[in-house]
Amino acid sequence: MLIPAQIADDARPRLARGVRLQIDGTTGKSVLLFPEGILELNETAQEILTRCDGRPLSDIACALAEEYDVDLATLAADVREVLADLQRRKLVELA
Amino acid sequence: MTAPRPYALLAELTYRCPLHCPYCSNPARARNDAELTTAEWHRVLREATELGVLQVGFSGGEPLVRRDLAELVHGAREAKLYTNLITSGVGLDESRANELREAGLDSVQLSFQSDDVDLADEIAGVRAHQPKLAAASFIRAAGIPLSLNFVIHRRNIDRLPQMIGLAEALGAERVELANVQFYGWAFLNRAALLPTREQVARAREVATAAKARLAGKIDIFYVLPDYYETRPKPCLNGWGQRYLTVNPIGDVLPCPTASSAIPDLHFENVRARSLDWIWRQSESFNRFRGTEWMPEPCRSCPQKEIDFGGCRCQAALLTGSAANTDPVCSLSPNRVRVDAVLRDLNPSIVGAFDWMPRVNPNKEAAATLDREVTR
Ligand code: SF4
Numbered sequence: 043m044l045i046p047a048q049i050a051d052d053a054r055p056r057l058a059r060g061v062r063l064q065i066d067g068t069t070g071k072s073v074l075l076f077p078e079g080i081l082e083l084n085e086t087a088q089e090i091l092t093r094c095d096g097r098p099l100s101d102i103a104c105a106l107a108e109e110y111d112v113d114l115a116t117l118a119a120d121v122r123e124v125l126a127d128l129q130r131r132k133l134v135e136l137a
Numbered sequence: 138m139t140a141p142r143p144y145a146l147l148a149e150l151t152y153r154c155p156l157h158c159p160y161c162s163n164p165a166r167a168r169n170d171a172e173l174t175t176a177e178w179h180r181v182l183r184e185a186t187e188l189g190v191l192q193v194g195f196s197g198g199e200p201l202v203r204r205d206l207a208e209l210v211h212g213a214r215e216a217k218l219y220t221n222l223i224t225s226g227v228g229l230d231e232s233r234a235n236e237l238r239e240a241g242l243d244s245v246q247l248s249f250q251s252d253d254v255d256l257a258d259e260i261a262g263v264r265a266h267q268p269k270l271a272a273a274s275f276i277r278a279a280g281i282p283l284s285l286n287f288v289i290h291r292r293n294i295d296r297l298p299q300m301i302g303l304a305e306a307l308g309a310e311r312v313e314l315a316n317v318q319f320y321g322w323a324f325l326n327r328a329a330l331l332p333t334r335e336q337v338a339r340a341r342e343v344a345t346a347a348k349a350r351l352a353g354k355i356d357i358f359y360v361l362p363d364y365y366e367t368r369p370k371p372c373l374n375g376w377g378q379r380y381l382t383v384n385p386i387g388d389v390l391p392c393p394t395a396s397s398a399i400p401d402l403h404f405e406n407v408r409a410r411s412l413d414w415i416w417r418q419s420e421s422f423n424r425f426r427g428t429e430w431m432p433e434p435c436r437s438c439p440q441k442e443i444d445f446g447g448c449r450c451q452a453a454l455l456t457g458s459a460a461n462t463d464p465v466c467s468l469s470p471n472r473v474r475v476d477a478v479l480r481d482l483n484p485s486i487v488g489a490f491d492w493m494p495r496v497n498p499n500k501e502a503a504a505t506l507d508r509e510v511t512r
Binding site for chain 1: 356
């Protein structure tokens with residue numbers, strides 16, 4: 043099994059070029075739109091992506107941990123997992 | 138069954154095109170009715186959004202032939218649609234690229250016939266390769282994400298590594314290597330386009346290796362040559378489930394090739410009906426929706442919710458009825474017809490490339506076709 047390198051705390055994730063985050067008027071949920079594709083986001087992914095505005099990963103995890111009152115370590119792991127998946131699909135870039 | 142919501146609209150703006158590819162997606166007998174106007178397309182785009190559509194692909198023919206293209210892109214963005222342009226690139230200069238960017242164009246899919254200029258121009262039937270290279274650089278300079286689309290067939294399939302190399306050199310983010318699917322012009326030219334079994338096996342290896350090598354850099358999307366498969370493609374993710382096409386004269390199609398492949402299906406027009414009514418109520422969208430219409434062996438097959446019985450157009454073209462199982466499926470009693478094509482073509486393959494270039498719709502073209510079709 044391929045184990046990808048972990049995304050660093052100070053990495054700044056943002057949407058890749060040509061990728062748009064939008065509310066789907068039909069479902070009220072968030073979707074990612076990109077060339078030839080649409081991805082319906084679950085709540086976790088949505089909460090993470092709306093915060094991918096240039097701030098580092100550690101800040102995103104802190105903000106979410108505070109807002110949802112959950113353990114920071116668990117949350118940081120979730121955030122990494124979601125972002126790594128989106129990065130593999132070229133929907134998110136790390137700066 | 139009740140209609141789900143659609144996700145993507147293919148807007149075929151025109152059948153006009155400066156190229157003459159022998160696998161053109163234009164219908165082989167296009168009707169000569171007037172193209173939809175700018176205002177009519179704006180209405181279609183709005184109605185599509187209301188119906189739930191999130192993405193629109195502007196295609197043709199060659200959509201750049203429409204002088205109102207940027208205006209339509211702008212209209213689509215106003216309607217919050219994600220906009221793709223599917224183009225040959227011929228006619229795209231620097232100012233046009235910038236105009237489209239400013240209108241809000243989200244991405245461009247640029248077609249190439251080959252990496253090799255002589256072969257590319259021979260396939261296109263005009264000198265289009267150099268202008269395409271220029272178009273790619275204008276798109277990059279305008280900062281619009283670029284996908285390269287190659288239609289793969291017997292004449293260019295051995296150049297897959299070089300074609301992937303071209304995509305790398307041009308800085309594409311995505312490359313689609315689509316084995317030609319046999320509808321319309323490609324169906325008429327099948328004898329010249331179908332690759333050999335050995336070619337297909339090699340190409341699959343090349344594509345798989347390139348996918349691994351370029352992971353994270355370029356997305357490689359390889360469309361299988363389905364005649365060589367034993368299970369059909371999940372065509373459209375099911376008829377009338379996610380996609381709809383509006384053609385240049387306003388007919389609304391569940392599938393872009395349905396108008397030529399399934400002659401007994403009547404299509405509704407946006408000039409007479411709302412998109413909503415057509416999507417939900419029309420006979421053409423409902424005939425093959427869901428699984429109720431399915432014959433055996435699909436009806437009692439566990440795969441039926443996965444591949445939806447394959448492609449209706451392929452069933453129509455190869456078995457004479459769109460309601461049959463896709464004959465690519467090895468469980469279909471009609472699979473023998475696909476096997477016969479493969480068997481017939483594989484021995485006599487060397488040097489056979491006398492295809493028929495696509496011609497623009499006029500009386501002469503129709504006459505040529507009559508001969509070809511009834512041969
Ligand atoms: S029998 Fe029909 S549903 Fe089953 S695999 Fe073949 S095409 Fe698909």
